[in-house]
Amino acid sequence: MPSLQTLPPELLLAIGDRLEERDIYALLLVNRRFSRVFLNYLYCHNRIRQGSSALIWGMNHENEGVVRRALAQNPTWRPESERARHFRFLFHLCVARGQHRIVRSILRHRVCRCLQSCLEETESLANDLGYYDLADEIMHCRFANNNA
Structure with missing residues (x-):
């Protein structure tokens, strides 16, 4: 059997x-x-x-492995409109918490198109906190989106 x-x-x-x-x-x-x-x-x-709730959960709970696996299933992930605001808030929070690896994973997976409206503010936050390398990556993502 x-x-x-x-x-x-x-x-x-x-x-x-x-x-x-x-x-x-x-x-x-x-x-x-x-x-x-x-x-x-x-x-x-x-x-x-x-709707990729695992990505939101991973960002909220500072779990890089969950974020990476969720992004790997859809590297061009775009949150639905109801999740977009929450996602942008969590991205901003990840920068404020100094979760550089999670932020970089998100930026590398081209998720930043849905973050365009908050990238300038997030870049300023990273600079204010002394995360200059992260601020540079956010700036490059901003300009890449503007030129795309």
């Missing part, structure tokens, strides 16, 4: 299509094989069904 352990990844993912995020997460904790099958799928599922 086949068990979940013996099913091919394609069938496991088909099962995942019918599950909620918490159940997919529980499955990926079962063993390494399930983790490999479901980890990227979970972030993709989150992007499609939850």
Whole structure:
């Protein structure tokens, strides 16, 4: 009698299509094989069904790994209008907290188009806090968006 352990990844993912995020997460904790099958799928599922709430959560909880994995599933991520203000606030907060690696991950993934309205203010904040290298990266992102 086949068990979940013996099913091919394609069938496991088909099962995942019918599950909620918490159940997919529980499955990926079962063993390494399930983790490999479901980890990227979970972030993709989150992007499609939850509007990339994992990215917002990762920024809010200072979890760079979650931010990177969420961005990897959609490198041109643009938050929906209701999330855009919250996302911009969290980006500003990440700069204020000195979370340079998270800020750089976001800038590198070209998410900064939706941040355009707050980049100048955020650049000033980074300069005021003495994060000059980060301010330079934000400035380059601003000008890249203006020239695109």
